[in-house]
Amino acid sequence: MVRAERAINELTDVLADLVAAFTAAGHELYLVGGSVRDALLGRLGNDLDFTTDARPEVVKELLDAWAEVVWDTGIDFGTVSAQKQGQQVEITTFRADSYDGNSRNPEVEFGDTLEGDLIRRDFTVNAIAVRLQVDEQGGLIQELRDPMNGLGALARRQLDTPSAPEVSFNDDPLRMLRAARFVSQLGFELAPRVEKALRQMSEQITRITVERVQVELNKLVLGQDPTAGIDVLVRTGLGEHVFPEIGALQMTSDEHMQHKDVYAHSLQVMRQAIDREDGEPDLVLRWAALLHDVGKPDTRAQKPGGGVSFHHHEVVGAKIVRRRLRQLKYPKALISDISQLVFLHMRFHGFGDGQWTDSAVRRYVTDAGELLPRLHKLVRADSTTRNPKKARRIQRAYDQLEERIAEIAEKEDLARVRPDLDGNAIMEILDLKPGPEVGKAWAFLKELRLERGPLEHEEAVAELKAWWAENGESA
Incomplete structure (x- = not known):
């Protein structure tokens, strides 16, 4: 847990104001899911997941005042995302979804408790939360919440589900x-x-x-x-x-x-x-x-x-x-x-x-x-x-x-093996108009180039004319 605390504390400068804003508005804010798991494993990234009791409209209002960029494409599902100083955050209102058993799209229901939110998550290692608060000096106070014993699963390096896996x-x-x-x-x-x-x-x-x-x-x-x-x-x-x-x-x-x-x-x-x-x-x-x-x-x-x-x-x-x-x-x-x-x-x-x-x-x-x-x-x-x-x-x-x-x-330039004569030269030499015959002549010269390597211009022209004399009518 010490490693996770240290990693989270390194984000104090960017997160303290956000945590303080939620507290002042009377709401709780929890780092949650993969972010906590990765912090515990020593691999916390720049994309942080949070959960809160605040409803999506309130979350958006608080993020608008804090972030440089806010996007609310997931607000119907209770999620609002934002970015500040290169740090991305995604904040989702507590969920208490129900499923119809036919599709993976839930009936979105907002919950009132952290425990209710955590038990609906995929695996116990992703069902650990850290409540964040700000002390008088502006530092982050961290309080671990682990009702599903995700820490135990993490220590065992085991994937288990909060509820019965069949459910x-x-x-x-x-x-x-x-x-x-x-x-x-x-x-x-x-x-x-x-x-x-x-x-x-x-x-x-x-x-x-x-x-x-x-x-x-x-x-x-x-x-x-x-x-x-x-x-x-x-x-x-x-x-x-x-x-x-x-x-x-x-x-x-x-x-x-x-x-x-x-x-x-x-x-x-x-x-x-x-x-x-x-x-x-x-x-x-x-x-x-x-x-x-x-x-x-x-x-x-x-x-x-x-x-x-x-x-x-x-x-x-x-x-x-x-x-x-x-x-x-x-x-x-x-x-x-x-x-x-x-x-x-x-x-x-x-x-x-x-x-x-x-x-x-x-x-x-x-x-x-x-x-x-x-x-x-x-x-x-x-x-x-x-x-x-x-x-x-x-x-x-x-x-x-x-x-x-x-x-x-x-x-030779092996990265671009092309015929020694391009399409314009082929048309000029054989007196052709654009059409399939030019393509066939180009393909012949490409094969010749692969077979013999680069040719001098005169040699390429001679080979083309000889090929045309033999194949021109049927080309």
Whole structure:
């Protein structure tokens, strides 16, 4: 608690006037929820959550007098937000909501007690409050309120619900996904009764819109240990309703026969990809690492001499990724990036069979485009062999590929491999008007550029004319 007190006291300059204003108006103000939890964990951020007995109209009036910016888009639900000196606050009137059991949208009812507000929260670690007051010297007085024993759960690093989990999850099924997300973000474990309820009620998640599911999945994937959160989804059955292709990997034997299944391998690749991140968590890389082998269940085939193969699983996997992410309404650019990484992750393995031509290296770089740094990380992370000799051989082969890329990049602009003649030059040389023939000629020159590298102008013109003489009428 000392760490939390210190963190909250550091905000005295910005919060003291706000607390004093609520006290002068005859109202209580409590820091609550994730803000208290994070303060206790030593990770308090700049977005603070408060609860109060004051009604929303009063809250807005007090914030208008205190803050630099106020927005009241959530006032119908009792929430008013504001910002001052870079500190964001969100203040919500005590709630005592009721649910109809069919949707996650409650009948909004304002409450009169802190305890009534706390018991309706998702998890006990988020149901701790700190009452704030101001002393005569202008300092903050802190009084901990923990009627749900959230401190005990925090000490155990356990997620439990204030009320029976069956009631809590029926009220708002999104809390089931939040459980998996908090496992990822906080490194906590589920209380046995919570996990039991998740298994029994997983189908209830279908009451939640895909947009809300997407938000929670992203937060989970960006957590400190997303593989733990993913494993909650899979083992409780939640994953069957939000991303069934992940759990399906459990049924597929890995071709190396060194992992119990492709699922375990995929989680390990995700962990290894995270180890290669530069600073901020990379949503695209993490999703691609988790899903890179998602096409294996559909391409599994028995080899004549024993074992299994997964030919073209990267092609099938890219299609599966695009389909599922579209259903979850992910942005088009993100879908394109993740599926392209899945599609390309096997390309490198041809390099290990023999020295690639310059043309093959150019195509590798061109097809990856801006995703090349992520592709490097994904391919290296995809090596989970327990054979140290083999692991060193794979990494050495990729070192050689990166060296080849660097060598060619010194001679030519690999970041933008374009034909040696643009569309205007093509039309002038072949006496064409804008149309599909110009596009086909451009595509020919692009292939030529990839195959042979930069050409002198005269050589490019000669190649274009020769191609046109042979293909002009049918182009």
